[in-house]
Amino acid sequence: MEFIEFWRRVERAHRVQTYFLIWWLPFSMGVLLLMAETLERIPQWAFFVLFWAWPVVGMLLALRLTCLVCPQCGKRAFAHPRFRLSDAVCTHCGLRRSESSSRPS
DSSP states (O other), X not given: OHHXXXXXXXXXXXXXXXXXXXXXXXXXXXXXXXXXXXTTTSOHHHHHHHHHHHXXXXXXHHHHHHTOBOTTTOSBSOSXXXXXXXXXXXXXTOOBHHHXXXXXX
């Protein structure tokens, strides 16, 4: 069960990070348009907080994904956060998703 749970965590972290990156631009543009209409009521520092919070959150999500530990070798499974989920493989031992689903629990 450990392998299945690991890949579920990888899928979830990858999905959250991908959705975050996809929706970053439309959300930011919407907030900027809203702020342009109500600029007199919103302090200027709010724009900078919003502008810099998104990359920080994105980096934290990427760090969370790269810090996942492989259940087979016990080392960090991924060297970088951007990869195709179908091609995901442990950097150290080569554990693949297809291999772990056929392992006995």
